[in-house]
Amino acid sequence: MFLADCQARLAFDLLAPTWNAVVVCALRHGPRRPGELRAEIGGISPKVLTETLRRLEANGLVARRAYAEAPPRVEYELTELGQTLLGPIQAVGKWALDHAEDVLAAQDRWEESLETSS
Amino acid sequence: MFLADCQARLAFDLLAPTWNAVVVCALRHGPRRPGELRAEIGGISPKVLTETLRRLEANGLVARRAYAEAPPRVEYELTELGQTLLGPIQAVGKWALDHAEDVLAAQDRWEESLETSS
DNA sequence: TCCGTTAGGCACCGAATGGTGCGCGATGCG
DNA sequence: CGCATCGCGCACCATTCGGTGCCTAACGGA
Numbered sequence: 001m002f003l004a005d006c007q008a009r010l011a012f013d014l015l016a017p018t019w020n021a022v023v024v025c026a027l028r029h030g031p032r033r034p035g036e037l038r039a040e041i042g043g044i045s046p047k048v049l050t051e052t053l054r055r056l057e058a059n060g061l062v063a064r065r066a067y068a069e070a071p072p073r074v075e076y077e078l079t080e081l082g083q084t085l086l087g088p089i090q091a092v093g094k095w096a097l098d099h100a101e102d103v104l105a106a107q108d109r110w111e112e113s114l115e116t117s118s
Numbered sequence: 119m120f121l122a123d124c125q126a127r128l129a130f131d132l133l134a135p136t137w138n139a140v141v142v143c144a145l146r147h148g149p150r151r152p153g154e155l156r157a158e159i160g161g162i163s164p165k166v167l168t169e170t171l172r173r174l175e176a177n178g179l180v181a182r183r184a185y186a187e188a189p190p191r192v193e194y195e196l197t198e199l200g201q202t203l204l205g206p207i208q209a210v211g212k213w214a215l216d217h218a219e220d221v222l223a224a225q226d227r228w229e230e231s232l233e234t235s236s
Numbered sequence: 237t238c239c240g241t242t243a244g245g246c247a248c249c250g251a252a253t254g255g256t257g258c259g260c261g262a263t264g265c266g
Numbered sequence: 267c268g269c270a271t272c273g274c275g276c277a278c279c280a281t282t283c284g285g286t287g288c289c290t291a292a293c294g295g296a
Contacts, residue, residue: 016283017282017283017284018283018284019284044284045284045285045286047284047286048283048284069292069293070291070293070294071292071293071294072291072292072293
């Protein structure tokens with residue numbers, strides 16, 4: 001597992017872009033419109049949100065539904081495949097909540113050691 | 119969870135660089151020297167390996183031990199914090215093994231639809 | 237008629253990541 | 267002496283990702 005060309009790498013490519021996991025998580029309770037996602041997530045620009053949704057769609061994690069109305073209405077929702085990803089994502093999220101302090105403390109120690117040595 | 123400034127984002131920043139999770143996993147059975155890691159992982163350049171190890175060290179996930187010998191000898195091993203990350207990493211890896219086919223099939227469908235529409 | 241709303245395309249920029257190639261220092265071996 | 271080994275630093279390059287700003291299409295309301 002996890003050698004150079006292992007399939008397990010595929011999942012990390014999916015989760016690597018900053019907002020992918022955030023958007024998947026924001027969709028966990030059902031379909032959402034882009035405007036709702038922007039409001040709920042906060043701090044994501046419209047361009048990046050559509051890019052993120054396109055990536056997720058290209059990998060079969062979300063489905064896009066457009067309605068021929070005006071003003072235009074679009075909804076995104078998790079596919080079955082996307083929902084199976086919620087478990088691993090939340091496992092990582094839980095680890096972060098449990099150990100964020102340790103990581104931040106380690107980062108501080110690292111900064112200090114850089115100053116000391118310079 | 120997973121709003122713009124949530125702590126959970128921290129873990130994804132840790133796992134985002136391509137090789138971080140691979141290297142953490144390669145260290146799961148004890149200390150390793152850089153040369154061993156390069157051979158075991160395969161496909162990673164020396165520069166990128168040291169960069170990856172520096173990042174992991176800066177976040178308190180691995181510890182570096184240098185021995186004053188010649189030729190120089192260096193060992194890296196997981197810290198306690200690094201070992202706690204093995205669980206979530208393997209949860210994601212297991213998802214990838216279980217669903218890699220679905221993702222690849224979705225990617226193929228996406229490519230096809232691009233050709234059709236163009 | 238003019239404006240706001242909604243989704244999203246396009247041009248451009250800056251930072252991070254990954255990769256190649258070259259070099260250094262210190263030692264052991266032929 | 268000359269060379270290989272090992273870890274690692276530096277210069278340089280290409281790609282990706284995130285971000286800002288500007289524009290379009292289509293309709294409803296003032």
